[in-house]
Amino acid sequence: HMGEIWIRGAQARELVQRLTSNDVALLEPGKGHYSCLPNDHGGIVDDVLVYMYDEEKYLLVVTAANLGKDHDWIMAQNTQGALVENASDRISQLAVQGPNAQALVQRLTDVDLDQIPYYHFKTGTLAGIHEVLISNTGYTGAGGFELYMYNEDALRIWDQLFKEGKDLGLQPAGLAARDTLRLEMGFCLYGNDINEHTSPLEAGLGWITKFTDGNNFINREALERQKAEGVGKRLVGFELLERGIPRQHYPIFDPDGRQIGEVTSGTMSPMLKKGIGMGYVEPDHAKKDSQLLIGIRNKQLPARVVRPPFYKKEA
Numbered sequence: 671h672m673g674e675i676w677i678r679g680a681q682a683r684e685l686v687q688r689l690t691s692n693d694v695a696l697l698e699p700g701k702g703h704y705s706c707l708p709n710d711h712g713g714i715v716d717d718v719l720v721y722m723y724d725e726e727k728y729l730l731v732v733t734a735a736n737l738g739k740d741h742d743w744i745m746a747q748n749t750q751g752a753l754v755e756n757a758s759d760r761i762s763q764l765a766v767q768g769p770n771a772q773a774l775v776q777r778l779t780d781v782d783l784d785q786i787p788y789y790h791f792k793t794g795t796l797a798g799i800h801e802v803l804i805s806n807t808g809y810t811g812a813g814g815f816e817l818y819m820y821n822e823d824a825l826r827i828w829d830q831l832f833k834e835g836k837d838l839g840l841q842p843a844g845l846a847a848r849d850t851l852r853l854e855m856g857f858c859l860y861g862n863d864i865n866e867h868t869s870p871l872e873a874g875l876g877w878i879t880k881f882t883d884g885n886n887f888i889n890r891e892a893l894e895r896q897k898a899e900g901v902g903k904r905l906v907g908f909e910l911l912e913r914g915i916p917r918q919h920y921p922i923f924d925p926d927g928r929q930i931g932e933v934t935s936g937t938m939s940p941m942l943k944k945g946i947g948m949g950y951v952e953p954d955h956a957k958k959d960s961q962l963l964i965g966i967r968n969k970q971l972p973a974r975v976v977r978p979p980f981y982k983k984e985a
Contacts, residue, residue, distance in 0.1 A: 671845060673737035673758035674818070675730045681750035686728050689747055690720055691870055691887050693880040697722040701790050702805065705878050706870050707743060708889045712896070713866040714873075715743050717858065719807065721791060729803075733860045734758070747888065762824035764817045766831065767851075770838040771814030777834045778827075779804065783815070797830035799823040810848060811855035811979060850937050853946065856907050856978020862918055863905060863934040863948055869893060872901045872950065903931065904956040907978040910945035910964060914971045921965035922949050930955050933964065941981045945971075948978075 677686055687694045692705035701722055707715035716739075719731040732740045741756050748754055766775055776783050781794035781804055791805035796817065803818035819827055832840055849859065858864045858873055870879045871893060881894055910916065916936030921929050936947030947964070955962065958977055963970040 671734045672763050673732045673734045673740065673756070674761045674763075675732060675741060675744065676753075676755040676757055677728045677730065677744070678753040678755070679726055679751070681752040682726050682728055685744075685748055685750050685752040686720060686730070687885060688887055689744060690718065691875075691879040691893075692720070693882050693885045694720070694722070695882070695884060696880075699724050700792060702807065703789055703878070706864070706875060707740065708870065708879075708887060708893065709743075709866060710889050712869045712889065712892055714860075714864045714868060714870060715866070716740050717860055717864060717875075721803075721805070731763075736860065760820055762819055762821050764819075764824070764828065764831070765808050765810070765814065765848075766817065767808045767810040767812045767814035767843075769813070770835075770840075771812075774831065774835045774838055774840065775804070775815050775817070778830055786815075797827045799827060802827070809857055810851040811857070811981075811983075812851060849935075850940055853935050853937055853948070854939055854941060854979065854981040856948065856980060858905070858948075859935060868905075868950070869896060869901065871896050872903055873905045901953065903950040904953050905934070905948055905950055906956045906960075906975045907946070907948050907980060908962055908964070908973045909942075909976050909980065910947075911972040911974060914945050914964070914966045914969075916945050916947035916949075916964050916966065916973075922951055923963040923965060923970055924955055925961050925963065927963065927970065929965075930962075939980060945973075946980045947973075951975075 690705040692703050705720050706717045709715050716732050716736045721729040772783050779796040786806045788806050796802040805816045807816050808814045864873045915938045916933045920933040922931040924930050931949050931951035933947050933949040939946045960975040962973045964973050
């Protein structure tokens with residue numbers, strides 16, 4: 671469900687810096703970071719992972735559903751003449767997540783995983799397959815590694831993971847499981863919480879929108895003005911105070927019953943056993959512990975604003 675786009679050549683760094691809101695100057699070989707592709711009218715083309723191999727070689731991991739428009743956008747901005755390759759049809763990805771993830775992956779590789787800090791990566795041999803990208807990342811909040819390999823090697827790696835992970839309780843998990851995990855952490859999902867019409871500042875992604883010297887990304891000036899003047903809506907997390915399940919597009923009301931926004935993501939939290947969600951509201955109602963009402967069918971159920979993550983792992 672992810673896409674992979676290589677950007678190479680002497681102009682690669684300049685192009686990636688212009689395309690992405692996070693500061694590429696903070697990267698070094700073997701390091702990655704979370705970022706987004708701002709569009710030219712205040713929204714987000716996609717959220718991405720940027721991996722730096724060296725000054726002339728970067729890998730952008732994008733949302734598969736956005737792959738076509740992402741590639742078109744990158745090519746339209748590529749006035750520098752960098753080499754851009756959409757390698758998505760040749761690359762597979764497996765995310766091994768959870769408290770036993772490192773122990774399991776370590777059984778399959780001689781690469782010392784203790785030497786790969788969070789948001790860093792190495793390429794090495796795994797399950798007998800050479801040149802596997804082993805990345806200390808994941809979109810679950812549970813910790814673990816994301817593995818990138820060529821399609822023809824994916825089944826072998828999958829089989830070896832499940833053979834070696836049997837005693838560790840390894841289970842296959844699809845997108846629905848990933849969705850509840852990322853929501854319990856308050857991580858944005860493209861198409862729900864961020865899109866072409868939501869700015870990274872509205873979405874609480876100011877931490878990946880760096881207004882540092884030299885980081886002249888697309889639409890920077892407009893986003894700087896928005897930061898100075900304030901946003902018209904904010905993405906918040908909320909938890910229901912009564913039993914119910916919030917869903918995307920359900921209306922959000924203030925305590926007086928006036929609609930002030932709508933739900934972008936919602937579920938029944940498996941860990942907390944309560945309804946949780948995220949949604950955009952007017953800034954005056956975005957403060958922690960603000961009281962909200964969530965429209966669910968013909969009822970308005972009370973909720974309160976909380977600061978994600980909703981679920982905090984025990985120490």
